[in-house]
Amino acid sequence: MDSQTQSLNTLKDIKQMMERSSRFISLSGLSGVAAGVCALIGAWFAYDVIYGSRVSFSTGHARYRGDKLNDVTPTDAVSLTEFMGSKLFFIAVATFIAALVLAFLFTYLRSRKNNTPLWGVTARRLMINVALPMMVGGIFLWKMIQAGIFGLIAPGCLIFYGLALVNASKYTLQEIRFLGYGQILLGLVNLWFIGYGIHFWALGFGVLHIIYGIVMWWKYEKA
């Protein structure tokens, strides 16, 4: 008789049920790709703001110096960074929302296709465990912006996001752990290359997301 295949099937069932009941498995690879593309577009706009304004800032600065020797008041610099900050802030928020909506959409579609409930204990557990490091990181970075330490923002984003992903890997597809390691590594390396934040940011949030998304899609969803 086929008792071997029967036992194998039973074990497979058990394994599947254990997975389905304890991990959020609907996370789609396409969500990663979409988030990565959003990040790259956002970074492209942000790059314009940062380097565009730095040029005008330095030329304005030089002209000022030429007219009146050494008479640059600190308030000029602050208002300029504030202006730049607000525009950057707008780009950041828009990027974040676009990435979140698209990521949600693809995961929603996958959960419908697989007939697994989207919102349940597993989703809630995943959300809580991602949200905690992200919120702590957000508050920390916000205070850093207030203190004017802009150079550490990009590495900070990467490191906290990486930690959130490593934490999340216990509650969803395990491979997300490697995406987390990648982000942390990039963030740490970035600490020694302050001033290239936007490049590292684009590499982490853009390129790594897209690579991860394609690999996951290939592995689980191609069919």
Added chain:
Amino acid sequence: MKNIIEHLNKLFDSRLRLGIMSALMVNEEVNFNELKELMQATDGNLASHIKALEEVGFIKVQKGFVGRKTNTTYSVTKSGEKAFKAHLDALEKMIRSTK
């Protein structure tokens, strides 16, 4: 061969019961609706299998309220855990022996 089959627990013959046990093994507690969604089973069918597992003392039932709605959660007992693990071992042996 006979020997090995004897170790397979008759109580775990049904897919639904195995599913319930599997879900309870990896979660501290699961409520009725979550089990229903996971197994994609009907109320009556799920309830009868839960009852069977409860009667032999493999799972515990806790009745509570969320607001006004009843919320019944289930968790696995020590003896349930033991029986389930023995069942898994038996399955494994069966696969090995027929290779």
